Amino acid sequence: MRHSACRFQFLQLKCLIKMKRFDMKKLTFLIALLLIGTNVIMAQVPKGDVLIKNGTVITITDGTLENTDVLIQDGKISRIGTSLKNRNGVTEIDATGKFVMPGIIDAHSHIAGTSINEGTSQVTAEVQMGDVVNPLDISIYRALAGGVTSIHLLHGSANVIGGESETLKLRWGVTDPQDMMFEGAPRTIKFALGENPTRGGRSRGIQPQSRMGVEAMLRNSFKEAQIYKQKWDAYRADNSRRKVAPKYDRRMETLVDILEGEVLVHCHSYRADEIYMLLNVFSDFGIENLTFQHANEAYKVAPELAEFGAGASVFSDWWAYKLEVYYSTAYNAAILTNNGVTTSINSDSGELIRHLFHEAAKSQKYGGLSDEEALALITLNPAKQLGIDDRVGSIEEGKDADIALFEGHPLSSYAIPVMTFVDGVKYFDRENDAVDQRLSVDPEDTIEDVHIFDADEQHKCMQDAEITNLYDFLNK
Amino acid sequence: MYAGCRDHKSLRFFKQIIELIMKNFITLIVLIAFIPLATFAQQATGEIRQENSTKFAIINAKIYTVTNGIIENGTILINKGIIEAVGTDVDIPADAEVYDYNGGEVYPGMIDSGTQLGLQEIGSIDESQDFDEYGNITPQMDALTAVNPNSVAIPVTRVSGVTTTLTMPAGGLLPGTAATINLFGYTPDQMYAGSKGIIVNFPNSRRSWRQTQEQADRAREQALKDLNDVFDKAELYAEIEDADDTRYYPEMEALAGAIRGEVLMYIEVNSAKDILSALEWVENRGYENVVFTGVSEGWRVADKIAEAGIPVITGPVLSTPTRSSDAYDAAYKNPGVMQKAGVKVALRSGDTENSRNLPYNAAFAAAYGMGKEEALKAVTINAAEIMGVGDTIGSIEVGKKANFFVANGDPFVTKTQILNVFIDGYLVPMTSRQIELYEEFLDRKPGLQKYPITEN
Numbered sequence A: 001m002r003h004s005a006c007r008f009q010f011l012q013l014k015c016l017i018k019m020k021r022f023d024m025k026k027l028t029f030l031i032a033l034l035l036i037g038t039n040v041i042m043a044q045v046p047k048g049d050v051l052i053k054n055g056t057v058i059t060i061t062d063g064t065l066e067n068t069d070v071l072i073q074d075g076k077i078s079r080i081g082t083s084l085k086n087r088n089g090v091t092e093i094d095a096t097g098k099f100v101m102p103g104i105i106d107a108h109s110h111i112a113g114t115s116i117n118e119g120t121s122q123v124t125a126e127v128q129m130g131d132v133v134n135p136l137d138i139s140i141y142r143a144l145a146g147g148v149t150s151i152h153l154l155h156g157s158a159n160v161i162g163g164e165s166e167t168l169k170l171r172w173g174v175t176d177p178q179d180m181m182f183e184g185a186p187r188t189i190k191f192a193l194g195e196n197p198t199r200g201g202r203s204r205g206i207q208p209q210s211r212m213g214v215e216a217m218l219r220n221s222f223k224e225a226q227i228y229k230q231k232w233d234a235y236r237a238d239n240s241r242r243k244v245a246p247k248y249d250r251r252m253e254t255l256v257d258i259l260e261g262e263v264l265v266h267c268h269s270y271r272a273d274e275i276y277m278l279l280n281v282f283s284d285f286g287i288e289n290l291t292f293q294h295a296n297e298a299y300k301v302a303p304e305l306a307e308f309g310a311g312a313s314v315f316s317d318w319w320a321y322k323l324e325v326y327y328s329t330a331y332n333a334a335i336l337t338n339n340g341v342t343t344s345i346n347s348d349s350g351e352l353i354r355h356l357f358h359e360a361a362k363s364q365k366y367g368g369l370s371d372e373e374a375l376a377l378i379t380l381n382p383a384k385q386l387g388i389d390d391r392v393g394s395i396e397e398g399k400d401a402d403i404a405l406f407e408g409h410p411l412s413s414y415a416i417p418v419m420t421f422v423d424g425v426k427y428f429d430r431e432n433d434a435v436d437q438r439l440s441v442d443p444e445d446t447i448e449d450v451h452i453f454d455a456d457e458q459h460k461c462m463q464d465a466e467i468t469n470l471y472d473f474l475n476k
Numbered sequence B: 001m002y003a004g005c006r007d008h009k010s011l012r013f014f015k016q017i018i019e020l021i022m023k024n025f026i027t028l029i030v031l032i033a034f035i036p037l038a039t040f041a042q043q044a045t046g047e048i049r050q051e052n053s054t055k056f057a058i059i060n061a062k063i064y065t066v067t068n069g070i071i072e073n074g075t076i077l078i079n080k081g082i083i084e085a086v087g088t089d090v091d092i093p094a095d096a097e098v099y100d101y102n103g104g105e106v107y108p109g110m111i112d113s114g115t116q117l118g119l120q121e122i123g124s125i126d127e128s129q130d131f132d133e134y135g136n137i138t139p140q141m142d143a144l145t146a147v148n149p150n151s152v153a154i155p156v157t158r159v160s161g162v163t164t165t166l167t168m169p170a171g172g173l174l175p176g177t178a179a180t181i182n183l184f185g186y187t188p189d190q191m192y193a194g195s196k197g198i199i200v201n202f203p204n205s206r207r208s209w210r211q212t213q214e215q216a217d218r219a220r221e222q223a224l225k226d227l228n229d230v231f232d233k234a235e236l237y238a239e240i241e242d243a244d245d246t247r248y249y250p251e252m253e254a255l256a257g258a259i260r261g262e263v264l265m266y267i268e269v270n271s272a273k274d275i276l277s278a279l280e281w282v283e284n285r286g287y288e289n290v291v292f293t294g295v296s297e298g299w300r301v302a303d304k305i306a307e308a309g310i311p312v313i314t315g316p317v318l319s320t321p322t323r324s325s326d327a328y329d330a331a332y333k334n335p336g337v338m339q340k341a342g343v344k345v346a347l348r349s350g351d352t353e354n355s356r357n358l359p360y361n362a363a364f365a366a367a368y369g370m371g372k373e374e375a376l377k378a379v380t381i382n383a384a385e386i387m388g389v390g391d392t393i394g395s396i397e398v399g400k401k402a403n404f405f406v407a408n409g410d411p412f413v414t415k416t417q418i419l420n421v422f423i424d425g426y427l428v429p430m431t432s433r434q435i436e437l438y439e440e441f442l443d444r445k446p447g448l449q450k451y452p453i454t455e456n
Helices: A003-018 A024-042 A138-144 A195-204 A211-237 A250-259 A272-285 A298-308 A332-338 A352-365 A371-376 A380-385 A455-462 A465-475 B010-023 B025-032 B035-041 B153-158 B213-243 B250-259 B272-285 B302-308 B330-341 B355-370 B372-378 B381-386 B433-441
Strands: A050-058 A064-073 A076-081 A091-094 A098-102 A104-109 A148-153 A161-169 A187-192 A263-269 A290-294 A311-314 A343-345 A403-407 A416-422 A425-429 B055-064 B070-079 B082-087 B097-100 B105-108 B110-115 B162-167 B177-182 B192-201 B264-269 B290-294 B312-314 B345-347 B404-407 B418-423 B426-428
Touching: A050 A403, A104 A290, A104 A352, A104 A380, A138 A148, A138 A352, A138 A425, A148 A352, A148 A403, A148 A416, A161 A211, A187 A250, A195 A211, A211 A250, A211 A272, A250 A263, A263 A272, A272 A290, A272 A298, A290 A298, A298 A311, A298 A332, A298 B433, A311 A332, A311 A380, A332 A343, A332 A352, A332 B433, A343 A352, A343 A380, A352 A371, B110 B345, B110 B355, B110 B381, B153 B162, B153 B355, B153 B433, B162 B355, B162 B381, B192 B250, B213 B250, B213 B272, B264 B272, B272 B290, B272 B302, B302 B330, B312 B330, B330 B345, B330 B355, B330 B372, B345 B355, B345 B372, B345 B381, B355 B372, B372 B381
Parallel strands: A050 A091, A050 A098, A104 A148, A187 A263, A263 A290, A290 A311, A311 A343, B055 B097, B055 B105, B110 B162, B192 B264, B264 B290, B290 B312, B312 B345
Antiparallel strands: A050 A064, A064 A076, A098 A403, A148 A161, A161 A187, A403 A416, A416 A425, B055 B070, B070 B082, B105 B404, B162 B177, B177 B192, B404 B418, B418 B426
C-alpha cells in the first residue's frame, strides 16, 4: 500500500471519528466513500527502480551520452551519469552496446479504444474517449514492442467537433482502464475538417457539405459557447434569491473549457486552406492551444503555423488514399521543422505504431533532418503537443522513467527494440517475450480468427469508412 | 562528368554557402573551388528528362551485382540499354559517356513483386481505379492495358530505387492478368518487362465479422467448387482450343495459357490451412509455373512449401501478425523462416503509392532473421527469376538490361540517398511531384508577408 493512499484512508477515518452523530445512513455513506478510496489505492500504478548501465543515452534535450548510466527510482529518472553506484541494490540492466532513448509517444492512435466515433451529431464535445479504454487490446503490447510508452487515444474524425481524447501510458497487464491513463495529462479534444465531416454531412443531408460549412459550424459552436458562458456568469454574479440557473449543457461546458484554454485541440485536417481557416477562427476566439493532425498540406502554410505557434502531427509518407492527400509530400515533416513548427510523426495505425522510430528516420531521407531533430518527432515534440513535456519526451533527471532500449541506432531500419519501460517498470523484454501475450481469451472462440493485414483497409479506416457505413445502414 | 545526382539537402546547403560567403572572405576563396561541383550536383526541377548517351560507362562504383558478389572500384559498360561489361578491368570505348561515382554503391533496380502501381491514382476515388473489373471470373482482364504511364506515383516510386513492379488486378476469384512493368516509358508497351501471370484468389477460410463459422465454411466450399469447375472447363478448352478457328472464349484462353505453363499462375493464399489446401490443389492438378503470393502464415508450413518447390512472393513485411496469439514479430520473421526452410522468396510492398517502402520491408525481413544478402536477393534476382525474367533483370550481369541505381550507402537504411536511377539504360530524372513541392515550399516566397505589406 502506498503512502499517499494510506494517508487518504486515514483522513477518511478521522472524518468518521469526528462525526458528532452516528446515524446509519451517514455511516453507509462513509463506508461507500471508504470503498471508493480503496479504488483509488488500486489505481496507484506500479513504479519501478532500475539502474540502466553503460548505454548510449540519446537524451533528446542534452545530446547523446556514451557509456552512461540512468538510475530510476520510484518510476522517475533520478540520476544520469557515469559509473553510478547501485546503493539500494536495485535491478541492473547492462545496456552496453545498446541505445537508450525516451519512450516513443504517438500523438495519434486509436488502439485500445473500443469505439472511436460518436457520429450522431456534428458536434459531440460531450463524449470522452476515457470511457472506452480497453487495456486488454493486444495492440498495446505490440506498440510496447516498438518502443512506444504513451499514446494519444483520439476520437474519430467523423464530426467537426468530436469528443475528448485520452492520453495513455501503455501499462500492459493492468485491467482497470483507469490504470492506463496518463495521470495529470491535460485534457485534449478532437476536431475534424475537410472530406470526413463533409461526407458525413452529405450522406445525412445536413450541414456541413463544404469547407464553408465547416467554418460556419465552428464559429457557431464557439459563439454559442460564449453565450452559454455569459448566461452562467450572469447567473453566478446575480445575488437575487429568485435567480434561476441556466440549463446545464455538457457539450457547451467542454466548448467553454476550450475557449478558456483548458483543453488542447487536436484537429484532423489535410489541406492548407482548411488549416489556415482554423488558424483564423482560433485567432478570432483567442484560442491558443492547437495541433493539426495528419496535416498533409501543413508544409504549404508552414510560416503561418509557426507564427501562430500551432503544432503539426503528421504521417511520415502516407498519401494518395484520398483526394485531399494527393498533393502531399514526404518532406512535410522536414519543411515544417525547418520553418520552426513543432512537429511530430504519428501512426494512426496499429501496424505503423510498432515502428515509429523507422517512420521518424524517413525525415532524414526526405529532408535531411539531424538525428536529434528526427527523434524529437516521436518523443519531445509529441509530448509538447500533448502538454506532457514536463513529464516525458526526453531523458532528464526528474522526468518519468518511460524509456526504450534498442539494439542498433533507433533511426536505422535494422534497429530492434529490446526493452521498454513505463514508470521504471519493464513491460517489454525481447529476451523474455512469450509468444502468446493475450491478457484475455474468449472461451467461446474455438478457432482463432486469422486476420490478413490489408494496407488498404487501414487507409479506409482513416476515411472513417465505418461511420459512413453506419449512415448507409441507418438510411436503409 | 558527374552524373546529375542531387542531394535533397542541397537547397539548405546553398543557403548556408551564401551565408558563409557573406561572413567570411577566406571561406569564399576556399569555396570557389567547390562551386562547380555543387553546380553539377544540381539538376533543375521541372526540367524534362536529360538525354543520356546510348553508350555509357559507370566508373569508380562499388557494384553489388547480387549474382556475382561485390566489385570494388568497378565499371559497368552499357550500350543501347544492355550491360556489355562489368568488372574492374573494362575497356571504355572513346565514344562512351562516363559517369564517375567516386565510390557510390550500385545495385540492381529493386523489384516490388506486388502492387497496383499504375492502376490506381487516388484510393478513395473509384474513377481513378482500374484494377477491379466487374465479375468473379475475369482472368482475361489485362492489367498492362490499364497502366497509366503518367501516374504521379511512378516517379515517386522510381526515385527511391524501385525500378520494376508486378502490377496486379484484384477482386473476385480470378481477377485478371498481372504484368511486370519497368517504371519508365511513355506507353504500357514501353514499360512492359516481359512477364504476365493470372491471379488466382485461392478460396480462403477467413471469416468476416458478419459471418458465422458455418457460413464462412460454406462460402469457402462454394468458391473451391467454382474454382475447380472453371479449371476443369479450362483444361478441356486447352485441349480443344486449336480444333477450329471460330472459337472465341477469352476467359478460357487466358486460363489455357496458364494451364499450358505459358503464363504464370499467381495464387494468392495466406492462412496456414489455406496454404496446405492450395498445395494439394496444385499437386492434384499438376500445374507448373505456380507462384504463391501473400503467404502471411508461410512460417507455419514453410517446410511443406519448400518440399513442393513453389516459390513465394510475400509481404508486406511491415504488417501485423495474423492472429492475436502470435508473436508480435511474426510478420517480420516470416520471409526469413521460409527462406531458411528452402523456399525461394521475393518480397512485395503490397502498396500502390508507397511501393517506395519496399527497401524497408526488406530491412525488417533482414533484421528479423533473413539477413541482408538474402533480403537483397528477395527484392532483385529472386523476384526476377520467380516472374520468369531472371535472364533480363534482377542483377548486374553482362547481357542484362541496364536497370540499376546508385546510392550513397545501403539502400535498406532509411537515410540513404539514391543518387541516380537507370531504367533500360535511360537516366531517369531524379524528381517527382513530392520533391518539387519540397523545393517550392521549404522556404516559401512570399513567406508571411505579401505585397502590399501592411503594418499591424
